[in-house]
Amino acid sequence: MTNLVTDFKAQMALARRNQILQGAAQVFAEKGFHKATTKQIAKTAGVSEGTIYNYFKNKRELLFALLDMVGTQPLQSIVHEAPPNDPRAFLTTLMHNRYQLLKTHGPLLAPIMAEIFTDSTLRSEVYDMLIVPMAKLVEQYFQTQVDDKRFRSINVMIITRTLVGALSFNMIFKLSNIDPRYAQISEDEMIEEIVTLFLDGILAT
Amino acid sequence: MTNLVTDFKAQMALARRNQILQGAAQVFAEKGFHKATTKQIAKTAGVSEGTIYNYFKNKRELLFALLDMVGTQPLQSIVHEAPPNDPRAFLTTLMHNRYQLLKTHGPLLAPIMAEIFTDSTLRSEVYDMLIVPMAKLVEQYFQTQVDDKRFRSINVMIITRTLVGALSFNMIFKLSNIDPRYAQISEDEMIEEIVTLFLDGILAT
Amino acid sequence: MTNLVTDFKAQMALARRNQILQGAAQVFAEKGFHKATTKQIAKTAGVSEGTIYNYFKNKRELLFALLDMVGTQPLQSIVHEAPPNDPRAFLTTLMHNRYQLLKTHGPLLAPIMAEIFTDSTLRSEVYDMLIVPMAKLVEQYFQTQVDDKRFRSINVMIITRTLVGALSFNMIFKLSNIDPRYAQISEDEMIEEIVTLFLDGILAT
Amino acid sequence: MTNLVTDFKAQMALARRNQILQGAAQVFAEKGFHKATTKQIAKTAGVSEGTIYNYFKNKRELLFALLDMVGTQPLQSIVHEAPPNDPRAFLTTLMHNRYQLLKTHGPLLAPIMAEIFTDSTLRSEVYDMLIVPMAKLVEQYFQTQVDDKRFRSINVMIITRTLVGALSFNMIFKLSNIDPRYAQISEDEMIEEIVTLFLDGILAT
DNA sequence: TATGAATGAGATTTCATTCAT
DNA sequence: TATGAATGAAATCTCATTCAT
Structure with missing residues (x-):
């Protein structure tokens, strides 16, 4: 596998990660952390619930990841x-x-x-x-x-x-x-x- | 039923209400609102779970009632x-x-x-x-x-x-x-x- | 509360516990532990899923409880x-x-x-x-x-x-x-x- | 395509199959069948999850195939x-x-x-x-x-x-x-x- | 053929609330 | 009014399997 392919994949992964974070951000903003469901986040982000867990260990990690975005x-x-x-x-x-x-x-x-x-x-x-x-x-x-x-x-x-x-x-x-x-x-x-x-x-x- | 009896009853009810609020205050303080369970609140207050609902419509009302206590x-x-x-x-x-x-x-x-x-x-x-x-x-x-x-x-x-x-x-x-x-x-x-x-x-x- | 009432309640609790265990035994026997679902157990026992957890900490405890029955x-x-x-x-x-x-x-x-x-x-x-x-x-x-x-x-x-x-x-x-x-x-x-x-x-x- | 090529391919396929079985054997031995995940098996075997399914219909077939190995x-x-x-x-x-x-x-x-x-x-x-x-x-x-x-x-x-x-x-x-x-x-x-x-x-x- | 990201069904468990006693 | 057992909806998370590349 060439670096080009690797890079492409990494790009895709990053894009998907961001896609999920956007969805989470939106739902968190609307409902707050507790009332935001992973189902809703998945739907908003346009991915399946399972996919969320390919990129984040759990719901709480979504919050931390969002914080990182703000913090930097x-x-x-x-x-x-x-x-x-x-x-x-x-x-x-x-x-x-x-x-x-x-x-x-x-x-x-x-x-x-x-x-x-x-x-x-x-x-x-x-x-x-x-x-x-x-x-x-x-x-x-x-x-x-x-x-x-x-x-x-x-x-x-x-x-x-x-x-x-x-x-x-x-x-x-x-x-x-x-x-x-x-x-x-x-x-x-x-x-x-x-x-x-x-x-x-x-x-x- | 005389006023005296009515008053006594009202006093009891108020006392019970406060008893519950004390329990709720303690558990909310320890665990936060979401992680506080009504079971725990009931136990701390020394009443049954059902009794809570005789004095408060739901868990959220406990929070509002506590706020009233602080606010006055x-x-x-x-x-x-x-x-x-x-x-x-x-x-x-x-x-x-x-x-x-x-x-x-x-x-x-x-x-x-x-x-x-x-x-x-x-x-x-x-x-x-x-x-x-x-x-x-x-x-x-x-x-x-x-x-x-x-x-x-x-x-x-x-x-x-x-x-x-x-x-x-x-x-x-x-x-x-x-x-x-x-x-x-x-x-x-x-x-x-x-x-x-x-x-x-x-x-x- | 008199002892009579306490005893009655204890009897009821024991009966309910056994009722659940019977259901679990049946479903475990039919499907094995892993394929037995709590939903199925609840249905077989004639209680709701939540009730199971009022009597047993988790599904695994059902197995242990059944073992105790056999062991004694x-x-x-x-x-x-x-x-x-x-x-x-x-x-x-x-x-x-x-x-x-x-x-x-x-x-x-x-x-x-x-x-x-x-x-x-x-x-x-x-x-x-x-x-x-x-x-x-x-x-x-x-x-x-x-x-x-x-x-x-x-x-x-x-x-x-x-x-x-x-x-x-x-x-x-x-x-x-x-x-x-x-x-x-x-x-x-x-x-x-x-x-x-x-x-x-x-x-x- | 000559027979030689066919044979070679068959050899490769067999080798790959064994490679997967070795991985499965190891993970099954460590975790038991249910707690062994295909992801873990794939990693242990050094292949991707998808590849497993090119050689075995499903996870259960891995168990049967392993049994064949032992049985002979x-x-x-x-x-x-x-x-x-x-x-x-x-x-x-x-x-x-x-x-x-x-x-x-x-x-x-x-x-x-x-x-x-x-x-x-x-x-x-x-x-x-x-x-x-x-x-x-x-x-x-x-x-x-x-x-x-x-x-x-x-x-x-x-x-x-x-x-x-x-x-x-x-x-x-x-x-x-x-x-x-x-x-x-x-x-x-x-x-x-x-x-x-x-x-x-x-x-x- | 190999990959591994995506899927989504499904399982366990929690807990606010109800209600018969 | 007090009780607490029963409820069951709902939520998170897992993981075997698929499929586009």
Whole structure:
């Protein structure tokens, strides 16, 4: 068997794997992890139930595989994209980047988030894959700014979590339809408001 | 049948209802909603499976009932407890209050949170019951401060969600064991750091 | 709840358990363990599939439970029934007893025997439950006879297994329809032939 | 196409067939018939799953084919090898021969035996292939000895089954590890004990 | 002929809910 | 009202077999 054939087969396998993942993503997004049945996933993906198990050990592995898809999102570049001496630009860029990530993968992340509260393995995985990279990046950035006296003395760990939580919460409100008032605010406005808060606080000057 | 007897019966029924809810709370906290079985709940509560269905329509209603228990937490008092002209005191008091709430009900809230991502009814209920009261309170407070020129002009809606998100995220980190560094920070320190951020921002002066 | 009620319930439970075991026995006998489905067993027993699992942890436990039924067969009495000084009577009685056991439980033992070759746990259980008691009894009897000089010096372990094997094999032939010639031989004749072989050997005198 | 080519092809096909059977034998021996998967057999044999079905109609045919391999064991020669007038030599030779057969094919015979209890076709086949040839041979030998007055008058059919059962049972004990005491007895001793029993019985003289 | 991906029927097991006592 | 045995739908996963390449 030549390499060409091998490559072709590998391509096909990858395509089929993705086909299944797409189906799983869709059904998970619609029904959540538990109410999504393998039968439904198979039907949506256009394969038989058995085929799913040729590519994934079990239903849970589908969730992990989907997480991997989301997790492999570039983040490091932000450090270089934004001018290092302009914290406003940095934070703004970072937040837009995360917003786009959630906008893209939001429906998929919901069932993953749901499982997080129950499944400690998944919890660790999400933490290591989605939280840690961002947190580390932001912490380091904050520390640098503190060292350079551009930021006052802060607990970078807490402030970082504060940032992540603040952003996440607002994103969820903006991307969901919970509060209709959010529809009237643009992504830019929302992010600017948060950035300004972090930089200047809310006290009148 | 006299009122006395009726009352006694009602009391018994209420007691039995609570008994069941205690059992459900415990098992939900341990196993999460889906892996909690009614058999297990019945055993933990010390009743039979059938009895559960005399007090609750189905397993899902147990979750809603538990949410009601958590939701009926006093919050309004904070406004009066803290001096209205001292935003730092207000925010600090508020945050401690919420922290205590999560500390008390955290294990029970986890399975509820997990279901939120799947169950839109539950989502609305949690939103109306836990988020809205706090959000409304904080929004009003913020608006007052803005009107009184103590706060600069802000989008109170966004800043409020930012506050809630920031606090929630930090609380989760502190109450879980995800990041060991959080163990070395006291509740007071954590809340102070967040409050200061909100009031002053992070820029060096 | 009075003891009467408890007893009644226990009786019912035992009856239901037996009802299921009867169904399992029948289906196992017809189809063998692997081809017997729980659905079929449930139908035959006249209960729902779920009910089976209220009484037995899994399908395999049905097999073990059936084995227990077969295993609890009296054997010790033989020692006392037969005159101790009459080896011919002892062996004859023993063999008839075992023959009756197999005649009664044969169809049920077949699927158990089949699993023995695959399932080492079952193998041990059958060995301990069916082989060991008989073997021990016979070995002791043989040893006594040797000590009393009624038997020549023999390896009681081997001779015992020889006896068990010899009897088992003949019983299987007699109870199955493999060899039609066996139909023309009575149980008495068969056992007498074997007993005489053991006592006298086959050499012409 | 010449005969040479045809022959070559036939040789290849036979080789491939054997290759598959070797794999099947190994996996059946390890896992038993039911737990052996065609995937595992294919891997062990070094072929693809599909190829198996080019040579065998289904998984069950593999078992039958393996049985054929075991069954084609020479036995007739024994009659000529052992001095006809020396029953002890004859029985001893016969038993050693069967013991070697089981020693060689034992692991493979186990899964076959397991299926016997369920599969009547297999049962007949094993009977015709393994039991009948030996039984017939032994029966004839016994009859001759009876006719020659070297053996007393016996039911050759029963005594033959007795012999086969006696030997089989002891062999299984010796080849398995069920009873550790069997490890301390040599093959020679075991067989001699059985032979002596058959010839002389166990009564003290 | 060889491959191995795809199939899909079918099996075991779980568990929320019902209902006769 | 309390019980808990019975239910049976439904879900996951396995694996012998097929078939396009």
